[in-house]
Amino acid sequence: xxxxxxxxxxxxxxxxxxxxxxxxxxxxxxxxxxxxxxxxxxxxxxxxxxxxxxxxxxxxxxxxxxxxxxxxxxxxxxxxxxxxxxxxxxxxxxxxxxxxxxxxxxxxxxxxxxxxxxxxxxxxxxxxxxxxxxxxxxxxxxxxxxxxxxxxxxxxxxxxxxxxxxxxxxxxxxxxxxxxxxxxxxxxxxxxxxxxxxxxxxxxxxxxxxxxxxxxxxxxxxxxxxxxxxxxxxxxxxxxxxxxxxxxxxxxxxxxxxxxxxxxxxxxxxxxxxxxxxxxxxxxxxxxxxxxxxxxxxxxxxxxxxxxxxxxxxxxxxxxxxxxxxxxxxxxxxxxxxxxxxxxxxxxxxxxxxxxxxxxxxxxxxxxxxxxxxxxxxxxxxxxxxxxxxxxxxxxxxxxxxxxxxxxxxxxxxxxxxxxxxxxxxxxxxxxxxxxxxxxxxxxxxxxxxxxxxxxxxxxxxxxxx
Amino acid sequence: xxxxxxxxxxxxxxxxxxxxxxxxxxxxxxxxxxxxxxxxxxxxxxxxxxxxxxxxxxxxxxxxxxxxxxxxxxxxxxxxxxxxxxxxxxxxxxxxxxxxxxxxxxxxxxxxxxxxxxxxxxxxxxxxxxxxxxxxxxxxxxxxxxxxxxxxxxxxxxxxxxxxxxxxxxxxxxxxxxxxxxxxxxxxxxxxxxxxxxxxxxxxxxxxxxxxxxxxxxxxxxxxxxxxxxxxxxxxxxxxxxxxxxxxxxxxxxxxxxxxxxxxxxxxxxxxxxxxxxxxxxxxxxxxxxxxxxxxxxxxxxxxxxxxxxxxxxxxxxxxxxxxxxxxxxxxxxxxxxxxxxxxxxxxxxxxxxxxxxxxxxxxxxx
Numbered sequence: 078x079x080x081x082x083x084x085x086x087x088x089x090x091x092x093x094x095x096x097x098x099x100x101x102x103x104x105x106x107x108x109x110x111x112x113x114x115x116x117x118x119x120x121x122x123x124x125x126x127x128x129x130x131x132x133x134x135x136x137x138x139x140x141x142x143x144x145x146x147x148x149x150x151x152x153x154x155x156x157x158x159x160x161x162x163x164x165x166x167x168x169x170x171x172x173x174x175x176x177x178x179x180x181x182x183x184x185x186x187x188x189x190x191x192x193x194x195x196x197x198x199x200x201x202x203x204x205x206x207x208x209x210x211x212x213x214x215x216x217x218x219x220x221x222x223x224x225x226x227x228x229x230x231x232x233x234x235x236x237x238x239x240x241x242x243x244x245x246x247x248x249x250x251x252x253x254x255x256x257x258x259x260x261x262x263x264x265x266x267x268x269x270x271x272x273x274x275x276x277x278x279x280x281x282x283x284x285x286x287x288x289x290x291x292x293x294x295x296x297x298x299x300x301x302x303x304x305x306x307x308x309x310x311x312x313x314x315x316x317x318x319x320x321x322x323x324x325x326x327x328x329x330x331x332x333x334x335x336x337x338x339x340x341x342x343x344x345x346x347x348x349x350x351x352x353x354x355x356x357x358x359x360x361x362x363x364x365x366x367x368x369x370x371x372x373x374x375x376x377x378x379x380x381x382x383x384x385x386x387x388x389x390x391x392x393x394x395x396x397x398x399x400x401x402x403x404x405x406x407x408x409x410x411x412x413x414x415x416x417x418x419x420x421x422x423x424x425x426x427x428x429x430x431x432x433x434x435x436x437x438x439x440x441x442x443x444x445x446x447x448x449x450x451x452x453x454x455x456x457x458x459x460x461x462x463x464x465x466x467x468x469x470x471x472x473x474x475x476x477x478x479x480x481x482x483x484x485x486x487x488x489x490x491x492x493x494x495x496x497x498x499x500x501x502x503x504x505x506x507x508x509x510x511x512x513x514x515x516x517x518x519x520x521x522x523x524x525x526x527x528x529x530x531x532x533x534x535x536x537x538x539x540x541x542x543x
Numbered sequence: 544x545x546x547x548x549x550x551x552x553x554x555x556x557x558x559x560x561x562x563x564x565x566x567x568x569x570x571x572x573x574x575x576x577x578x579x580x581x582x583x584x585x586x587x588x589x590x591x592x593x594x595x596x597x598x599x600x601x602x603x604x605x606x607x608x609x610x611x612x613x614x615x616x617x618x619x620x621x622x623x624x625x626x627x628x629x630x631x632x633x634x635x636x637x638x639x640x641x642x643x644x645x646x647x648x649x650x651x652x653x654x655x656x657x658x659x660x661x662x663x664x665x666x667x668x669x670x671x672x673x674x675x676x677x678x679x680x681x682x683x684x685x686x687x688x689x690x691x692x693x694x695x696x697x698x699x700x701x702x703x704x705x706x707x708x709x710x711x712x713x714x715x716x717x718x719x720x721x722x723x724x725x726x727x728x729x730x731x732x733x734x735x736x737x738x739x740x741x742x743x744x745x746x747x748x749x750x751x752x753x754x755x756x757x758x759x760x761x762x763x764x765x766x767x768x769x770x771x772x773x774x775x776x777x778x779x780x781x782x783x784x785x786x787x788x789x790x791x792x793x794x795x796x797x798x799x800x801x802x803x804x805x806x807x808x809x810x811x812x813x814x815x816x817x818x819x820x821x822x823x824x825x826x827x828x829x830x831x832x833x834x835x836x837x838x839x840x841x842x843x844x845x846x847x848x849x850x851x852x853x854x855x856x857x858x859x860x861x862x863x864x865x866x867x868x869x870x871x872x873x874x875x876x877x878x879x880x881x882x883x884x885x886x887x888x889x890x891x892x893x894x895x896x897x898x899x900x901x902x903x904x905x906x907x908x909x910x
Contacts, residue, residue: 119609126605129565188747190568194577207746208603209565215602215755334605336562396580398562 079227081249081257085111086541087534088247088261090234090301092116093125094210094523095505096267097217098530099537101185103265104224106538111259112221113232113249115268116296120332121214121230123269124293124477124506124522127334128210129193130203131182131527132520133175141191144201148172154202154518162514170486171512174528179204182527186216198364203520234301237264239308242492243499262541263500265533266490267526270478270506271299272319273331278475281317288380290324292474295331302507305482310498311491314479314510320517321371323347324474326381327399339469340394342370343439343457345386346428347471349377352411352420354428359456362442368517375473382471383414385425387463393439401467410466429460477522481510488533500540502533546584549623553587559606559614566600569746571736571901572620573600578904588630589717591623592890592897598830599745602755608829621832628889631716633708640885645837648845648882655881656874662686663870672866679792685866688786691873698880705884710896717900729902736898737891740765753825764818768846769891771811775850778805794860805853812850816843835887842887848875 087103089096092114104110114121134151138144151172155163183189188207192200199205206213221228229251236248244264249257271277273295278286291297306312328337342358347370349355356373360366374382391401404410407425411418427450435445437459445458482503483491490498490508505526512525545551557576560566567573572594579586596617606612625641632638640647663672663685676684683691736742740762743750749757782801785791795802820843823836852872859868883889 190746193564193567194574205568206565207568207748208599209563209605211605212565212599212603219756329611332605332610334563336559336606392580396558396561398559 079111079229081111081259083109085109085227085259085261087111087263087265087537088113088244088259089265089267089534090247091123091265091267091269091505091507092121092228092230093123093267093269093505093526094128094213094217095507095526095530095533096265097122097214097221098182098185098527099265099267099502099504099534100221100226100228101217101224102531102534103538104221104226104534106535108534108538108541110221110226110534111261112226112228113234113247113259114228114230115233115300116230116294118230120294120296121218122211123297125210125214125526126332127293128206128213128520128523129335130199130205130520131178131523132203132518133179133524134172135176135179138201139179139204141189141204142201146202148176151175151202155512155521158516158518159514160516162516164511167484167486168512171525171528174532175524178524178527178531181531186220187213188216199519234268234304237301237304237308239305239501241499242309242490242496242501244501263502263537265488265530265537266301266305266482266501266503266507267505267530267533268301268507269297269299270319270480270509271297271302272475272478273297274299277303278319282375285375285380288472289321289375290326290328290333290337290472290474291331292322292324292333292335292337292476293331297477299478299480302480302482305490305501305503309492310501311483311493311495312480313483313508314481314514316478316480318515319478320368320476321375321473322367322476323370323374323382323384323471325397325399326470326472328472328474333474336398337474338367339384339397339471340367341384341386341390341397341469342367344390344393345384345461346425346454347373347382347384348416348421348424349382350379350416352416352424354424354450354452355382357452357455359446359454359458361456362440364519370471371473371475374471380472383416384469384471385410385421385461386467387461388465388467389459389463391467397469399469401469403465403467405464405466407466410468414468414470425461428454428458429462432458432460476517477506477509479510479513479515481506481508484508484511484529486532487536488529489536500537502537502540504529504533545587547626549619549626550584550587553591553619553623554582556614556616556619557582557587557590559612560600560616563606565605566603566616569599569603570595570597570742571898572616572742575901575904578908585716585718587623588627588713589897589900591620591627592713592893593742593901594620594624595740595743595894596621596830597743597745597761598751598827599748599757601830602751615829617830618832621830621835624890624893625832625835625838627713627893628709631709631712631893632885633705633712637705637885640882641838643837644835644886645841648838648841648878648886651882652845652848652875652878655878656871659870659874659877660867663866673863674866675861675863676865677861679794681860681865682793682869685869686873688792692783692786695877695880698877702880702883706889706892709884709889710892713893714896714900717897725899725903726906729899729906732902733895733898736902737895751827751830752822753827760818761822764815764822766815767811768815768819768843771808771813771815771850772846774804774808775812775853776808778802778808797857802857806857809850809854809857812846813854816847816850819843820847838887845875845879845882845886849879 086108190207408418431447431450606614629641
């Protein structure tokens with residue numbers, strides 16, 4: 078039993094990578110630590126459950142990384158994906174710290190493995206967790222428990238008592254035990270974003286948000302973020318934006334994870350419910366473009382679209398969780414998808430007629446393109462003419478949101494007046510917007526979580542001692 | 544569509560796993576899965592026998608129950624594995640022996656022990672059975688050596704024949720698309736992988752058994768059991784060679800090779816099975832194929848009884864208890880031999896064959 082009458086040095090709210098790194102580093106610095114995870118034990122860890130790698134700078138190849146990835150190169154990649162929407166000082170600090178995280182995280186029990194099959198492009202830059210994100214979480218939880226960190230599950234925080242930027246206590250609500258006031262000298266907020274809060278998403282997306290699928294657990298509701306912003310913490314990041322990819326429309330509403338994704342867009346065409354194309358499917362290589370398709374589909378009527386291809390390309394991409402829907406003719410396929418058959422036949426006939434001769438190579442920007450149709454397909458355009466015709470229905474799958482709390486290099490929250498909070502820190506997705514104003518680069522969410530989690534824990538422990 | 548509901552479920556899981564692949568660093572099952580996009584019955588039986596049941600992929604899986612995808616690879620493959628033993632059994636008429644294996648094995652063991660006691664009593668006068676005998680050839684006063692060699696040789700040969708037929712059926716079933724060929728290199732690799740239990744380690748951290756704390760205990764106890772078994776087998780072989788080549792008759796002195804090998808092996812076969820049984824009892828039920836508990840327990844107990852009766856015979860071979868103890872030991876060993884093709888023993892053979900196939904597949908991928 079956890080003694081909730083005592084006053085803890087550090088209260089960590091959240092249960093993912095950032096929260097656990099904070100808890101472990103605070104405990105290692107000598108602080109007493111309580112972790113409140115809002116989810117049940119199985120769903121602990123928020124989006125970390127579904128991750129698989131982390132992007133860390135390193136000056137030389139390692140056993141599992143194929144070559145160096147310098148701080149400068151990391152910075153350039155970050156600049157590219159965010160279009161400059163990043164806090165340079167914080168970002169460079171994070172990149173520098175990421176070097177040491179490669180070893181530090183191993184000391185916390187996490188194990189690395191070479192990049193997974195089908196992710197060769199990340200072999201140099203990203204370190205993969207042996208067994209994936211849940212294995213990583215399990216290791217962190219084991220370490221935290223062994224160090225004597227107190228952990229509660231199903232531990233929902235319903236209010237924060239904050240005065241003049243100083244955290245005093247949290248109102249905890251548990252299924253058994255009811256409400257308790259939890260006191261602590263410092264707070265580390267690592268409770269993620271609000272991607273699973275459909276009502277909140279509707280503020281920016283309207284009714285369309287009802288058709289969004291959430292890739293992570295239903296527990297990422299942003300309650301802590303909302304409380305902090307309401308109590309004077311400065312916000313950062315575009316509240317209207319979220320990271321969204323096109324995932325299979327047959328996926329569950331929540332927690333379908335990575336396995337519901339589709340990598341087949343570049344091999345076919347994508348049509349909306351009127352059987353019309355709406356965007357260049359061959360704009361750039363897939364790893365650079367997959368993250369725009371969530372938003373593209375979200376802008377289509379009823380937030381649904383269909384990737385259509387033929388039998389010649391079925392083995393060109395990773396096997397999928399849900400099998401493609403098949404039709405011996407385009408009309409049969411249209412029937413199964415409940416699309417207008419004549420419209421689909423026309424779209425494909427127009428597309429096929431526009432395809433120019435070329436040499437197909439999906440690894441480069443090849444010269445297979447269309448001419449005379451709008452939108453064009455500028456690469457990898459080949460006729461769709463070999464039955465059976467196949468389709469995947471897709472919807473927007475929301476990964477995370479960008480709105481967060483402003484922090485400094487100590488991971489300390491900044492208040493609306495610009496002053497640092499006396500004893501409140503933030504780490505992980507809840508403050509990712511400081512570094513990642515928009516866009517995404519594989520594995521960077523975990524870098525933010527581990528680096529700022531570790532810093533937040535250390536600083537909170539120091540703060541609690543003083 | 545697949546032949547059984549278990550294989551249907553295994554196919555569903557492999558489809559889920561093949562679109563995820565987070566576990567590919569844990570063992571051989573997932574890399575083997577990634578070489579395929581669709582799974583035949585033979586493929587699934589191959590993957591099932593490649594799985595060492597370390598449990599890591601269950602603990603690590605974000606889709607294990609209570610998630611609605613309900614992914615439980617270790618348990619499903621354990622069930623598929625047990626069903627594959629029955630499916631490949633030779634002759635087919637005996638495949639039913641797997642269904643209520645615990646009962647079958649204990650009945651055969653009891654009958655076999657009874658037969659030896661009855662046989663000794665019937666063929667010798669009472670004084671021989673309960674008398675004490677010492678010196679070379681003491682055992683053979685109860686049962687002539689040639690009779691013993693013939694009986695056990697025949698039992699062993701039958702076991703080998705039945706196992707070989709089963710393995711052949713398995714090999715044919717999993718043989719595509721590599722074909723039925725293999726080579727010395729993949730055999731050697733498989734010997735190493737099996738000898739080290741390379742894939743019973745959760746990808747390096749250890750096995751998951753009763754909770755999410757990995758340990759190497761199952762691997763350790765399995766090593767005790769397996770190498771204990773090998774040492775005992777070696778003791779028997781050396782004894783037979785002594786008898787026929789050097790004309791030296793058992794019982795041998797405590798320092799003589801058959802006794803040293805047998806004693807060390809016997810100790811392994813006491814420690815190992817006790818450890819394995821206790822791990823099995825502690826094991827998280829969610830990972831366990833309940834249907835196979837009888838079969839698993841029966842095999843472990845038979846190994847344990849073999850070593851315990853053998854060690855007892857060694858300790859009391861110069862007393863009047865020698866006769867009954869010899870009957871008990873021979874009865875247990877005889878039962879172990881003839882039930883080998885119809886119980887948990889086959890797991891080692893099929894898994895080894897799956898490892899050979901895996902080594903070959905890896906080679907062909909690299910070529």
